[in-house]
Amino acid sequence: MLIDFPILSLIVFLPLLGAVVTVLVGVSPRAARGIALVFSLIVLALSTVTLFGFLLPQSVALSAAQDGFYAVERATWVDLAEFRIQYLLGVDELSAVLVFLNALLTPLALAISWDERHRVPEFFAMFLFMEATINGVFLSLDLFLFIIFWEVGLVPMYFIIAVWGGPRKKYAAIKFFMYTFLASLPLLVAIFAFVFYGGSFDMIRILRDAPVPVGVISELMFVGLIVSFGTKLPTWPLHTWLPDAHVEAPTGGSVILAGILLKLGGYGLIRFNAQMILLPEFQADPGSEAALRMIGYLAVLGIVSILYGAFVCLAQNDLKRLVAFSSVSHMGFVTLGIAAGVYGAQIAGSEPGALLGLSGAVFQLFAHGLVSASLFMLAGSIGHKIGTRNISDLGGIAKRVPSLATFLMIAFLASLGLPGLVGFVAEFATFLGVYAAFGLWVFVPIVSVVITAAYYIWAMQRALFGPLNPRWEGMADLHRFEVAPLAVLTASFAVFGIFPVFFLEVITRWARDILGV
């Protein structure tokens, strides 16, 4: 099957169209939900086709390949002498995986919000709007287009928190908005620098020509971009907006926030920091001290985030806060994995490990997207049913709500990296990469796995087992609309945990291309 229609434009703009249609046509909540779900499923189908273009290239062929990107769509938008902006979309293995994740989680987030009562059409439209902007970030290859989607994406999430959030929603919403808006400034300056030195907004050209002069400028840009993408990821010490945003966000909002929005940071670190600055720097001078320092920044931030997130989790009582901080810890693996991958590729003999490190980082983005989505659905559901998410208030609810408890248990186990589930593959690959690049430092993240296991199992014990807290005698188990998305996610843990080769092969091939080993 040859894909010769503008599939990427459809992936980006169909959700937007869906959002408009949902608001205009969805007069009844029922109609709005149905329309939104149909649109998100069409986008899921399209992004699955795109992914198959990489998994099974012999049966699905993406047209218009250029420098490692496929299905490239190019049109002039603004054409002044020094200000040439294109409408430029393209997909590679990295973005295909993340777009697929986005397209998968959006219908699930819609499903988990099925009982929303307040301003239903607008609520569902916001999710589609969100999906469109995130797909836009992953797929746009023009810096101007990129920054548009990057910043416009704040708007729907702001409203999701501010209008449909919990009691402190106003505070959380403006904190989210201001934090991420402030953090996008260094990105803006870095874009000015890319344009100034490269004379073009075209990311394909920037990736190919590496126009940024090595040395101080590239190091400054690197640090600025870490601030921008590290806030989104988030990495310690830029993470403080995350717990507030999660605690106040409605369940569906948390799912998207943790499941995909954070991945924008990881994507940026790989696409900009690693591919546009760090790797060219190493290519220009394999022993570059600036490049080594950059590796150092990433590695230190990764390690601190991993440990800090894990230790803070030990002290959390609110289930959503717990999962939020565990996200900080898990995203630390991404930062560390990128550092290990890029650095390992420079050391003779450790190239296979390096490939695993970078692939592990990408796979971790994907795995964490699935697992945290499930965790936030469950945390939201508990809060919804009994009005509290405090672990200390729960107790023994496994007896009352067996299916909720089962899903929660599996999600906890997946998140702590139980072999056979999806998180294990990502973390294990990252460990191998870290070992290959940094040697025995690998013990630091391994220690964190122990802590992670501790807090999850402890939380599980207190919340699910033991004597039932009599207050929750009447707690209802999961509703059908909750079981459906959770079942899909839980099945995906197993599928991608047992057969990671599908993905891992594609990602490793991509890693080999960009690392040049």
Next chain:
Amino acid sequence: VVDIVVFPHILSIVVWLPFAGSVAVFMLGRTQRLARNLALAVSLAETILVSVLLLSFFDLPETVALLGPLIPDAPPTPPPNIPLYYVDRVPWVPQLGWSYIVGVDGLSLPLLWLTPLLTTLSVVFHWRETVRPRAFFGLLLFLQFSLAGVFVALDFFLFAVFWELVLIPMFFLIGIWGGPNRRYAALKFLVYTHVGYVIMLVSIFYLWLVESPAANAAVYGSSTITTDMTAFLHVAVRHGTNSLVPYILPAVQVPVFLGFLFAFIVKLPSFPVHTWLPDAHVEAPTAGSVLLAGVLLKMGGYGIFRINFGIFPDAARELWWILAILGIVSMVYAAFVCLAQRDLKRLIAYSSVGHMGFVLLGAATLTPIGAVGGVFQLFNHGLITAILFMLAGSVKHSTGTRDIPSLQGLGRAMPQFSLVLIIGFFASLGLPGLNSFWSEFMVFLGTYSASNLSDLRRIVFIPLLSIVVTAAYYVYTMQRILFGELPKELGQPHDLPSYERVSYVVLVALILFVGIFPIPFLSLMDVFVRQSLPWLGGP
């Protein structure tokens, strides 16, 4: 050059039609209905006329058939010249060198287009104006006439006349239809701008009496004194591209440049001469605010590009840092002041000061991209600020207050108003994808890439921080106005009346359209910057 324009005096028609309309309203507008319908008809006709002019710049076959091909006015001496179109020349007082000269180019046309557009929307917005409607609509048309005159006048004398004429209708609009403190505000407005005007006159007199014979001789071959701006513009561009062409000495350019600059930054306004603006806005009626912020302020930006940059290239190269400092201070200062405002109109007024700072910074970069961004910012701010001041008018109308802390919960009570407010605020804070992001981005990119001024590259962070503060005050204000429970004191506010909705729909559509397709306007401005200020970006 053969004049094959079908409408030979179309630009003069553009200028004098609203004057005739104003006189007609004063004479015939006996009832409110009659006055407003007449005003609407005239401003709408004017909008259509200027739209045709605008379209003619894109070389469409239809406009070529109607107006003939677009041919710039050419002086008898060899190029380079700056291209000016639809030029009308009539000698007026030849002994003194005064003429009636009008013409447009890519700088003035977008602003000229904003003038009738915003006037029309203001008339619609005031559809139910009952206080002395005849005078109100008559003055609006008169204001439109004088504003159009400022943007097209290419003779210093004519320019000064129109510049001063603008004050009169605005003075009365604030003084008669304004709020409780209107007299003070109207007088302050008049005094500030008049002082600026007088200083500008000194510069004009100097150019006229001392420098004009040389310029006139170089371009038109006659060494009499003249107030013909085009003589200076043509010779300046020759001098700017080739410094061997003799022109006003740089040491002389500097003080004359500063005289003009003072008048323009009062009008723009820029810190520290901006203090008339918040008062004028708070007291002015909605239409007054819309035209004041939407078009009147643009006279300052227009003057900087037309006269400071168009006539004094050497001084501009020398004094860019003044513009940069004024621009950056305005942006940062205004953003912080906005954080502390309670009155929605004051907030918007101060935000205008910040947004006009972009214009100064864009000019200061001395790069084509920065200059295009600055000119585009003038246009974009005109559209956005019009919407914002209308919103302030609507909320006052509906709830009786503009005090932000006492407004709450309007999201549920006034959903249409809220939607427009969200779009307007996000457009004004420069959300990517909406129109002002383009201009702000270009100004920053120009600042960053100002290669002959490498210091600016580091400064770019300061104004960038101001956009964060801007985002903060807009989002914070939006949050306070829209969310929460409606307080009892506000009663039951009604949503937008149908005539207000018309104005909003047009403006929102334009904001979205320009955000997605900026090219028609950008290319006009780009051509202007490249052809009329070709020395920008040079060493």
